[in-house]
Amino acid sequence: MCCTGDDLVRVLATLSNPHRVRVVAALAGGRNYVSRLARELDISRALLQVHLKKLEAAGLVSSRLELSEDGKAMKFYEVNPFSVHLTPEFLASAAETLTIEKGSPR
Template structure:
């Protein structure tokens, strides 16, 4: 959702992803810079398994990105960082986004 008008599906995906308090905390924690999963889990005081679930959703929505790196001792570490994004909502933005929705009326997701 960077430098373009979001489609309705983009908007739904991003807003749904950010509607979870854990995911908001993850994004906030990564604003200060990239971090690896174990350290981030400790900082946020949540399990690595739960953190992984939220990181996958954030990554699928394009809000964070990851990169696997090897530490000096050869241990694989997955680092995450915030991807640049901006969400500016206006009634007109929502009106335009609705025109591009592929989710059918009445369907549940």
Template sequence: MTSGDELLKVLATLANPHRLRVLAALSGERNYVSRLARELGISRPLLQVHLRKLEAAGLVTGRAEVSEDGKAMKFYEVNPFTIELTPQAIEVAVRTLTVPEEKKGDV
């Protein structure tokens, strides 16, 4: 079961077109950063920002490997996931949300 906080983190992570494109590109097979950046037409630094966010949300996993010619390469793959977004699932998730305390003067 996903907690409310986990659900918010995943939904916020997925609310970006670049990250959706990264997930789509990785859905068939794992890939390394440089090749993935070329395929998606974005810079490696920007791709790495999005990959870190996807990894923090538990949607992808990255592993460093050494190629045959001795180069360090970071490969990413999609972690299997399912998101059930129904009114009932949201009702259950809301019960576990961490709600920040209201500050004095907040309306």
């Protein structure tokens, strides 16, 4: 999942939001569709969609559109397997591949 310093920064930035951590935790129990997930997390579907898009852009979750038995389109999300083991050595290695310039805002 994380191969470069830029990937690591993107993943850590994505997971720095408590809502997104809760979404990943909820999806760790299995795939789910947006409406049910929003109810379970007690957040609006609109807010959930924002967080799901960011998680998907970072490669942490993936989605698939499916038709229900009554023909209704439902978007299901699931967690992509990932692991980040942070050590000083890993961070030193990742820092060597950063393309973000020092001192520039992200």
